[in-house]
Amino acid sequence: MAKKVKSTKVKAKSAPKKTVKKIPVKKLDTRKQTIESLLELIRITSTVIPDDVAKVLMKARTQEEQNTTASYAMNIIKDNMDLAKFKSQPLCQDTGTVIFFVYHPPGFFQNEFKELIKKAVVQATQKGYLRQNSVNSLTGENAGTNLGEGHPSIHFYETNKKEVEVKLVLKGGGCENVSAQYSLPDTTLGAGRDLEGVRKVVIDAVYKAQGKGCGPGALGVCVGGDRADSAYAAKKQLLRKLDDKNSIPELAKLENEIVETCNKLGIGPMGFGGKTTLISCKMTHSNRVPASFFVSISYMCWAFRRQGIVMDSKKNTIKKWLY
Amino acid sequence: MKKLNYPFSPEAVRELKVGDMVLITGKLFTGRDAVHKYLHEGNKSPVNLKNQIIYHCGPVTMKDKKTGKWTVTAAGPTTSIREEPYQWEVIRDHGIVGVIGKGGMGQKTLDACKEYGCVYFHAVGGAAQVLAEKIKSVDGLYLEEFGLPEAIWELTVEDFPVVVTMDAHGNSLHKEVEASSKEILKSVL
Numbered sequence: 001m002a003k004k005v006k007s008t009k010v011k012a013k014s015a016p017k018k019t020v021k022k023i024p025v026k027k028l029d030t031r032k033q034t035i036e037s038l039l040e041l042i043r044i045t046s047t048v049i050p051d052d053v054a055k056v057l058m059k060a061r062t063q064e065e066q067n068t069t070a071s072y073a074m075n076i077i078k079d080n081m082d083l084a085k086f087k088s089q090p091l092c093q094d095t096g097t098v099i100f101f102v103y104h105p106p107g108f109f110q111n112e113f114k115e116l117i118k119k120a121v122v123q124a125t126q127k128g129y130l131r132q133n134s135v136n137s138l139t140g141e142n143a144g145t146n147l148g149e150g151h152p153s154i155h156f157y158e159t160n161k162k163e164v165e166v167k168l169v170l171k172g173g174g175c176e177n178v179s180a181q182y183s184l185p186d187t188t189l190g191a192g193r194d195l196e197g198v199r200k201v202v203i204d205a206v207y208k209a210q211g212k213g214c215g216p217g218a219l220g221v222c223v224g225g226d227r228a229d230s231a232y233a234a235k236k237q238l239l240r241k242l243d244d245k246n247s248i249p250e251l252a253k254l255e256n257e258i259v260e261t262c263n264k265l266g267i268g269p270m271g272f273g274g275k276t277t278l279i280s281c282k283m284t285h286s287n288r289v290p291a292s293f294f295v296s297i298s299y300m301c302w303a304f305r306r307q308g309i310v311m312d313s314k315k316n317t318i319k320k321w322l323y
Numbered sequence: 324m325k326k327l328n329y330p331f332s333p334e335a336v337r338e339l340k341v342g343d344m345v346l347i348t349g350k351l352f353t354g355r356d357a358v359h360k361y362l363h364e365g366n367k368s369p370v371n372l373k374n375q376i377i378y379h380c381g382p383v384t385m386k387d388k389k390t391g392k393w394t395v396t397a398a399g400p401t402t403s404i405r406e407e408p409y410q411w412e413v414i415r416d417h418g419i420v421g422v423i424g425k426g427g428m429g430q431k432t433l434d435a436c437k438e439y440g441c442v443y444f445h446a447v448g449g450a451a452q453v454l455a456e457k458i459k460s461v462d463g464l465y466l467e468e469f470g471l472p473e474a475i476w477e478l479t480v481e482d483f484p485v486v487v488t489m490d491a492h493g494n495s496l497h498k499e500v501e502a503s504s505k506e507i508l509k510s511v512l
């Protein structure tokens with residue numbers, strides 16, 4: 001950074017032309033501003049549950065019978081949401097895998113943006129919005145910065161929009177551990193290679209998770225794809241707002257059916273028993289080869305941390321919050 | 324709502340039953356993977372755990388630069404099942420009367436709870452801020468060499484909210500919910 005400051009000044013002096021002068025100065029300011037915008041995105045994601053999720057959680061809270069362990073858990077969840085927001089401290093101490101989705105116009109500098117994201121992540125860790133949560137899988141070493149092989153996870157998409165959109169998900173470990181992938185047909189469940197089979201394995205995954213994923217949970221599901229793409233597409237479904245509607249009628253129907261059925265299982269918040277086991281299910285599909293039929297399920301805990309920003313195309317300030 | 328106040332005892336926890344919502348006031352000692360492994364290997368505990376409660380938690384802590392005092396800024400439970408191989412032994416050899424965590428534990432722990440008079444309390448996973456608020460003081464730090472989240476922290480809490488999910492009479496809410504949801508699962512598949 002310091003180096004850049006110097007070179008900019010030199011250039012600015014020796015080059016009187018307006019355009020030459022303007023570009024490097026703007027670049028310097030926006031780099032700093034980008035890091036600041038990203039840092040604010042991380043802070044809000046870690047400390048505030050997005051509105052669409054909060055709404056569903058609060059509705060679920062009123063639906064549990066009073067004086068039950070389920071309502072007890074939901075009340076504590078509400079208090080925790082209020083307190084985390086008020087104190088601007090992480091909702092949960094497991095601040096999860098840090099996953100960025102960047103949607104950008106053509107001609108965008110991905111590598112440069114990656115570096116800015118990393119800087120923001122390090123700062124967010126220093127400020128306590130993220131726990132020191134990244135461990136080298138071979139050595140067990142924790143560098144304390146949340147940077148390392150594969151961390152943070154960053155995905156880029158080119159769009160036709162003028163502005164850059166950045167979405168962020170913090171995916172907890174407990175709920176990741178109960179996420180699952182099935183290969184159809186599954187004979188023990190009697191699940192064939194059709195939507196009925198898909199329904200069965202998804203419900204089975206929720207049953208198997210019991211309270212271990214810090215439910216009530218939210219699912220992202222992908223029908224088809226190879227093992228890797230399928231798991232990723234399932235996770236990406238967590239970016240959808242809970243109150244949106246799937247444009248594919250069969251999936252829209254199945255999403256509702258799965259939520260309804262899972263809420264009959266009686267697993268309840270934290271697995272204490274109760275009415276709310278699942279707050280949502282969002283599904284997508286991906287082509288497969290004839291030989292395979294995978295169904296991937298990404299389970300998200302009640303501490304559903306996802307947020308997004310649109311950045312001003314000139315100043316890189318936060319122009320709009322997406323959730 | 325029930326209350327459990329310090330000093331704790333096997334008799335007091337035997338009164339508690341699965342499904343009880345309890346507010347704990349008194350001392351808690353954190354201990355997770357490293358501590359359980361250490362005790363399992365036969366090492367002496369640096370602090371007497373007789374009639375105490377162990378909390379499966381790796382707290383986020385901060386030291387005041389001026390006073391040297393510790394505060395806990397986030398203190399939610401961590402997954403308990405990882406301690407299943409060791410927990411029964413720690414209950415037997417160290418005389419602990421309570422375990423707090425999340426996700427529940429297995430048969431070995433349930434049996435030890437019954438035999439020695441201990442209960443498993445479930446705290447709300449993810450409620451790091453609410454639970455940290457209930458910590459009134461940090462009274463001690465042991466086995467610091469394991470790293471701060473893995474060390475034993477001696478804490479005083481007030482009205483720390485938990486649910487009894489495994490009692491000292493062989494009952495487990497986790498088993499019950501799993502069994503009843505299995506029945507329902509069969510009917511919907």
Ligand code: SF4
Binds near residue numbers: 094171213449
């Ligand atoms: S599953 Fe979610 S709420 Fe539970 S401990 Fe992990 S991150 Fe926190």
